[in-house]
Amino acid sequence: MSAQQASASAAGTAPLDVAAIRGDFPILHQQVNGYPLAYLDNAASYQRPRQVIEAITHYYTHDHANVHRGVHVLSQRATDAQEAGREAARRLLNAAERAEIVFTRGTTEAINLVAYALRESLRPGDEILISQMEHHSNIVPWQLACQRTGARLNVVPINARGELELDEFHRRLNARTRLVAMAHVSNALGTVNPVAEITAAAHARGIPVLLDGAQAIAHRKVDVQALGCDFYAFSGHKMCGPTGIGVLYGRREWLERLPPFQGGGDMILSVSFDHTEYNELPYKFEAGTPDVAGAVGLGAAIGYLEGIGLDAIAAHEDALLEHATRAVSALPGVRIIGEAAEKAGVLSFDIEGIHPHDLGTVLDHQGVAIRAGHHCAMPVMDFFHVAGTARASFAFYNTHEEIEQLVAALGVARRMLA
Amino acid sequence: MPAETPSLASLYRQTVLEHGRQPHNLRPMSHPDHLASADNPLCGDRITLYLQEREGILSDVSFEGRGCAISLASASMLTDIVCGLSPGEARRLAASVVETLGSGKGGLPGELAALGEVHAYPARIRCATLAWKTLDAALDGAGRPAGTA
Numbered sequence: 001m002s003a004q005q006a007s008a009s010a011a012g013t014a015p016l017d018v019a020a021i022r023g024d025f026p027i028l029h030q031q032v033n034g035y036p037l038a039y040l041d042n043a044a045s046y047q048r049p050r051q052v053i054e055a056i057t058h059y060y061t062h063d064h065a066n067v068h069r070g071v072h073v074l075s076q077r078a079t080d081a082q083e084a085g086r087e088a089a090r091r092l093l094n095a096a097e098r099a100e101i102v103f104t105r106g107t108t109e110a111i112n113l114v115a116y117a118l119r120e121s122l123r124p125g126d127e128i129l130i131s132q133m134e135h136h137s138n139i140v141p142w143q144l145a146c147q148r149t150g151a152r153l154n155v156v157p158i159n160a161r162g163e164l165e166l167d168e169f170h171r172r173l174n175a176r177t178r179l180v181a182m183a184h185v186s187n188a189l190g191t192v193n194p195v196a197e198i199t200a201a202a203h204a205r206g207i208p209v210l211l212d213g214a215q216a217i218a219h220r221k222v223d224v225q226a227l228g229c230d231f232y233a234f235s236g237h238k239m240c241g242p243t244g245i246g247v248l249y250g251r252r253e254w255l256e257r258l259p260p261f262q263g264g265g266d267m268i269l270s271v272s273f274d275h276t277e278y279n280e281l282p283y284k285f286e287a288g289t290p291d292v293a294g295a296v297g298l299g300a301a302i303g304y305l306e307g308i309g310l311d312a313i314a315a316h317e318d319a320l321l322e323h324a325t326r327a328v329s330a331l332p333g334v335r336i337i338g339e340a341a342e343k344a345g346v347l348s349f350d351i352e353g354i355h356p357h358d359l360g361t362v363l364d365h366q367g368v369a370i371r372a373g374h375h376c377a378m379p380v381m382d383f384f385h386v387a388g389t390a391r392a393s394f395a396f397y398n399t400h401e402e403i404e405q406l407v408a409a410l411g412v413a414r415r416m417l418a
Numbered sequence: 419m420p421a422e423t424p425s426l427a428s429l430y431r432q433t434v435l436e437h438g439r440q441p442h443n444l445r446p447m448s449h450p451d452h453l454a455s456a457d458n459p460l461c462g463d464r465i466t467l468y469l470q471e472r473e474g475i476l477s478d479v480s481f482e483g484r485g486c487a488i489s490l491a492s493a494s495m496l497t498d499i500v501c502g503l504s505p506g507e508a509r510r511l512a513a514s515v516v517e518t519l520g521s522g523k524g525g526l527p528g529e530l531a532a533l534g535e536v537h538a539y540p541a542r543i544r545c546a547t548l549a550w551k552t553l554d555a556a557l558d559g560a561g562r563p564a565g566t567a
């Protein structure tokens with residue numbers, strides 16, 4: 001039994017047929033600089049299976065028109081197609097109703113939407129509780145809201161393994177806290193945060209919780225009702241879907257309470273010059289012609305992931321991460337950045353005497369695509385006293401051979417640069 | 419037709435690796451006449467360049483910062499090459515080096531020629547030009563006292 005099979009069966013799921021899965025991804029079958037492409041930059045963006053590309057092509061070939069506007073057949077088909085994408089997102093998150101699924105451009109816009117809408121109710125001295133491991137897109141929107149209102153950020157520190165300091169989290173929750181905004185999974189470290197515990201503690205004090213699910217959504221089963229969170233944000237492109245579309249899940253109670261984000265068509269029921277009545281959920285938050293093809297592609301991506309099964313995906317990726325961690329740690333001069341007890345999909349590391357940028361270039365030369373840099377998480381880099389790290393990040397279509405290719409390429413880089 | 423794959427050995431020439439490992443003039447300067455700092459937003463690296471001017475000539479040049487082999491080598495070579503030039507000459511050189519690194523057309527002075535391959539790596543051009551752009555910023559309005567640059 002291979003390591004991969006052993007781990008998959010330990011988790012009680014059948015091992016993935018990775019070769020068959022890879023057959024669905026045309027982009028993976030190419031040579032880069034004379035080597036087979038090993039795409040290990042999935043935390044930045046996933047690749048898309050044929051099924052997603054074809055769904056988008058089919059939509060533009062047969063069904064496109066503007067949504068909610070025409071009585072004609074194409075407009076109805078486009079509206080249905082968009083709503084099918086919304087229903088798929090509802091199912092993926094196990095949201096109570098479709099009206100709680102707001103389409104955005106991505107995680108960043110979803111978080112900005114909440115930060116903008118919440119701004120009206122923030123007062124000087126109020127606090128937004130975030131963590132030290134957040135992506136810039138879960139820091140800067142809150143900073144902007146704070147600048148305008150006199151509210152402030154309270155930042156929960158992390159420990160040397162890259163885990164949230166839970167005691168500090170509980171200590172910092174207080175009567176001034178207006179929202180907890182945390183990553184479900186850290187993109188720079190791979191840390192999986194104890195989001196159910198975080199949410200329960202916040203709710204015990206009546207504080208709402210937003211989870212940045214950008215790095216969790218393709219790796220783990222997410223159930224927003226079980227988690228109890230009030231908002232959950234993710235991006236289509238980080239789960240085999242198109243760029244330019246994402247989701248903000250918001251509990252009805254909250255979406256009803258918040259004011260609209262942008263104004264325009266689709267988000268209104270009636271407009272006159274002295275009064276505008278907003279549309280029902282979720283359309284109140286979706287001004288202007290939406291990315292219908294994006295919603296179609298997102299729906300196809302969700303269907304694809306569900307077809308494979310998120311538990312089987314998690315088991316395969318955990319085996320890849322375990323293999324990569326073991327093999328990369330064994331190289332001289334390597335320091336793994338982020339050694340949380342629970343991790344998903346990400347291996348960040350530093351090799352003594354080699355700048356991550358140089359490493360990235362030498363790896364690219366051997367067909368291995370990784371990310372080198374600060375991963376939009378500069379506070380994390382400061383904490384670990386590095387300018388950046390090299391980051392290999394895994395998807396269900398990655399193979400153990402690709403990890404061997406990574407390790408071999410790292411050996412070449414070390415001989416050349418260290 | 420795809421461009422021929424550039425060779426790694428021509429990007430990481432021995433000269434570049436040596437400067438990158440042991441950069442020249444990597445030290446702070448206590449009373450520089452000119453200084454400027456710049457970030458490479460791609461990787462979070464930052465460099466600070468210090469220049470001392472005596473009778474219209476750059477008499478001492480040093481830098482601090484962290485970076486990849488390419489950016490450190492470029493900064494290290496800069497400190498060697500620019501010392502002895504007038505601020506005006508240094509700025510003209512900076513402009514031509516930035517242009518040449520980006521386009522791959524034209525020659526580069528001295529050891530800097532070793533960085534000539536960088537134009538084949540568009541993502542890395544900024545690493546090579548960072549120090550030279552910082553030099554230009556430091557000397558922008560030459561003669562301005564340090565700290566106001």
Ligand SMILES: Cc1ncc(COP(=O)(O)O)c(C=O)c1O
Pocket residue numbers: 043044105106107108109135137138183185186187212214215235376
């Ligand atoms: C944890 C996390 N949050 C937010 C984002 C932003 O996602 P997007 O750029 O798709 O809006 C990312 C993307 O890298 C991420 O990894």
